[in-house]
Amino acid sequence: MDMAELLGSDGPLARHAPGFAPRFQQQQMATAVEAILNEGGTLIVEAGTGTGKTYAYLAPALLSGRRVIISTGTRHLQDQLYHRDLPIVRRALKSPAKVALLKGRGNYLCRYRLRLTAQEGRLTSQEQVAELRHIHTWARRTRRGDIADVSNVPENSPIWPRVTSTTDNCLGQECPDWSDCFLAKARREAQAADVLVINHHLFFADMAIKETGFAELLPGAEAIILDEAHQLPEIASHFFGQSLSSRQLLELTRDTLVEQVRDAPDFPELRKRALALEIALAVLCQTLGSTDRRALWREVADESTVQEAVAEVTLKLDALRAALREAAGRGKGLENCCRRGDDLGQRLQTLTGTDRDPGNVCWFETRGRGVMLTLTPLDIAPTFQGRMTAQPGAWVFTSATLAVGQSFGHFAARLGLADYAALCLDSPFDFVGHALLYHPPDLPDPAMPRYTTALLEAVLPVLEASQGRAFLLFTSYRALHEAAEWLAGRVDYPLLAQGQLPKAALLQQFRELGNAVLLGTTSFWEGVDVRGEALSCVIIDRLPFASPGDPVMQARIESLRQRGENPFMSYQLPQAVITLKQGVGRLIRDVSDRGVLVLGDPRLLSKSYGQVFLDSLPPMPRTKKLERVQAFFSRLES
Helix, strand or coil: CCHHHHCCCCCHHHHHCCCCCCCHHHHHHHHHHHHHHHHCEEEEEEECCCCCHHHHHHHHHHHCCCCEEEEECCHHHHHHHHHHHHHHHHHHHCCCCCEEECCCHHHEECHHHHHHHHHHCCCCCHHHHHHHHHHHHHHCCCCCCEHHHCCCCCCCCCCHHHHECCCCCCCHHHCCCHHHCHHHHHHHHHHHCCEEEEEHHHHHHHHCCCCCCCCCCHHHCCEEEECCHHHHHHHHHHHCCEEEEHHHHHHHHHHHHHHHHHHCCCCHHHHHHHHHHHHHHHHHHHHHCCCCEEEEHHHCCCCHHHHHHHHHHHHHHHHHHHHHHHHHHHCHHHHHHHHHHHHHHHHHHHHHCCCCCCCEEEEEEEECCEEEEEEEECCCHHHHHHHHHHCCCEEEEEECCCCECCECHHHHHHHCCCCCEEEEECCCCCHHHHEEEECCCCCCCCCCCCHHHHHHHHHHHHHHHHCCCEEEECCCHHHHHHHHHHHCCCCCCCEEECCCCCHHHHHHHHHHHCCCEEEECHHHCCCCCCCCCCCCEEEECCCCCCCCCCHHHHHHHHHHHHCCCCHHHHHHHHHHHHHHHHHHCCCCCCCCCCEEEEECCCHHHHCCCHHHHHHHCCCCCEECCHHHHHHHHHHHHC
């Protein structure tokens, strides 16, 4: 059977996949993926909402007879792909292919570090003591060691970094628990799999050769399928750069203290120097400020207090490194700390020094009591292309949002893709009959201080007409908080705001209530799937241009200008179009869904570039009249 038949009305998916409906666009995509898997090369596919792109690449991947790596954007999507979609397609096709799931090392319990944490006993609260007890109980029965399986310890708990490993502190094959290591077992299963499901962070960690102590994943793959591919350029920028955080240095001091008690109790100087580094780090963090901030390093690098604080951290780290070199022979843990100290020292010198490639930007971020220094390449295309050239075979890039208009030029340029096949598939959903785009009239310029209030006043009657059942998506936390405060007491429906609960719990509550209004920002613009009447209206406050104050954005704009390009047209506008398409994609998630999209930003109609946004959205009727919105919802009710 060809792909059209396999995914047709009489095919195995129709017989075995719950709720399956044949879609011509899905069959087109599957045929294109099958061809590229057989012939090699590069394929870029934009598959509009409802195409069913997951089945469209899983079916040819399972039948190809090749070793395929499938990477997606988040751990949540990775779990969904592996535990839900892959088993359905595999059973329907009666595929004998071996499949495996692999996450980054921070997702697996480390038995060695669990034992060290219990021995150290330096927990800062009763909550952490209780959480450690829960983890101990779970550790005795778990087979996979995947910390996502622990439901009674929050995923952001500070206990998790204490009981999982990092590239820095993993002992690899020298670990006393190596034979019982959850990550090592998962890696072995991954090496033996025909189809392996990973996420983009792990993909780039492996591509950048940042993870050590284990065999690499990519060399054995004959085909690589990258879902949610619109995220790749930003994630690649992180992994192809360098970073150093105060947390990494503090973890080094903490591990040194534990290993000193265990293997070098007669070497008190080691403890003294580790504690001295902790003090120097605290001074540096305090010098850079206690408020959350992201800025270019050059903005503070010449300040005398910052220079003194950096010099003190460097001095204390060098002193600790010297003591660790002397103590390294006493135990594997101290040997590992010695290696880490040297690596962190080199990174500190690179990030705070003045001898730097102009193609990189150095910036810092303060959050809470910590600081992170980062070196980010402004153009990752040459590096990414080099990795692709070293990894011949088939490459598939797919997402619901890759094109600007009908062009993949912006996405392809960011990754250096030159010779590729392209396929742009519209959504099979009936946006013309099922959706309405509303532009509230007479709104002020988004730069005006009262813009958010004016928008909320304009959409209040929309929320009444929709009877709640709405997402309000904002481009900033400031606007979200302002809206939450203003709407409280003005809407008769449950009001939910990002940050009140974990994202998954907030979405579950939204679905169960059936008439709620949910306020969200960045993480709610994509990867959120609410089907049915519970979500009948999506309101987007502004065109999602990235903040020009972001340090990496500032540097990219400067670099593009120096190359004679127009930064707005070549970078800022295409990026904003792709982000807007992600937000709009929250509205219609199923064939029977109906809803109203509200785009508040008046620049859509007043600026010439507004048409670029509109041309990139699914075709749907547009109006400036509130009466049409009210009539739309009245028809839904009747």
